[in-house]
Amino acid sequence: MHYTGTIWRPPYEADSLLLEATAGCTHGKCKFCTLYDELPFKFRPATQETIEADLLEAQTWLHDPLRKAERSLFRLPSPKRCRVFLTGANPFGLRAKHLLGISELVKKHFPSCESIGCFARVTDVARKADDELAALADAGYDGLTIGVETGDDDALSFMCKGYAAPDVVEQCARLDAAGIGYAFFYLVGVSGKGRGxxxxxxxxxxxxxxxxxxxxANMLTVFPDSELYSEIERGNWAEESETEKYEEVMALVESLSIPTEFAMLGASNPVMMQGLLPEQRQAILDALGRVVSETGEEGLRTYRETLRHL
Structure with missing residues (x-):
């Protein structure tokens, strides 16, 4: 299999076939991000030839492709018995024609595979026409993971995310209309000290x-080689305390009124948890409160300072 650099995937894609579609990020300007700094280029799509070679190789060691996906702890949208996850910071940034070509190769070599997911930026959706989104849905694209980070426009602007909060609502409505499901990544602490x-x-x-x-929800961890670290040194931004981050998460859980699943499962989280909203709201809030009372700022800060890599 052809993989470039560190391969990142959401925890709930553990049972998916990881297929490299891109390497690097089309945006590459978020001040907190260092995930792709190891690459000698900003962004590079995999060739159709390479993708097909990887699919052929995957056939040799997958007896029953992704059969474990049905046992996922998560309620994936429209659960499929076979799923592929395209790796890269935002493969959905590829042109629709390119993505449709990938889905054709997946169906050629894994005809039982009905679902293809990947990371996506809000701007990736905006660049596609409605008929293109519909075609991608028909081709099996579903369950995108969108690094929204926040709905705080001040934070989105400062961190150079490249879109505003109204764009999130507009583009997700277009995904809804096309029939493409999605998950949000929320970055705890991105609004800065006193604004969580x-x-x-x-x-x-x-x-x-x-x-x-x-x-x-994933906890912001500021690494020394990030642009955000430089902003802190220049006095332009201050990091939340660890307990403030938990107060922020509690405010988020309390304020979400939609039926959804809530989770904290990435390595940036000292304590991992998941539950359904609204059914398990109070249980989640109680668990978050116990983390603060039992671990405290010192214990949580120790974890953050010793976390060398996500």
Whole structure:
């Protein structure tokens, strides 16, 4: 299999066939991100020839392709018995024609595979016409993971995300219309010191106007080689305390009014948890409160400072 650099995937794609479609990020400007700094280029799509070679290789070691996907802990949208996850920061940024070509290869070599997911940016959706989104849905694209990060426009602008909160609502409505499901990644702490709860409430107001099957919260970890670290040194931004981050998460959970799954499962989270909203809201809030009371700022900060890699 052809893989370039560190391969990133959501926890709930553990049972999916990981197929490299791109390497690097089309945007590459988010101040907090260092995930793709190891690459000697910004962005590179895999060739159709390479993708087909990987699919042929995968056939040799997958007796029953992705049969474990049915046992996922998560309620994937329209659960399929066979799923492929395209790796790269945002493969959905590829042209629709290219993505349709990939789906044709997947169906050629794994005809039972009905679902293809990947990371996506809000701007990736915006660049596609409605008929293209519909064609991608028909081709099996579903369950995208969108790194929305926040619905706080001030934070989105400062972090150079390249879109605003209204864009999230608009583009997710277009995905809904096309029949493409999606999950949100929420970045706890991205609004900065003293603004966590404000950012959470603004984010919930945005998320409540969309239909994510999952809201996954991940704790911001500022690494020394990030642009955000330089902003901190220049006095332009300050990081939330660890307990403030948990207060932010609690405000988010309290403010979400849509039926969805909530999870904290990435390595950036000292304590991992998941549950359904609204059914398990109080249980989630109680668990978050116990983390703060039992671990405290010192214990949580120790974890953050010793986390060398996501």
């Amino acid at each position: 709860v404000v950012g959470a409430k603004k984010s919930a107001a945005v998320f409540n106007r969309a239909n994510p099957w999952l809201v996954a």
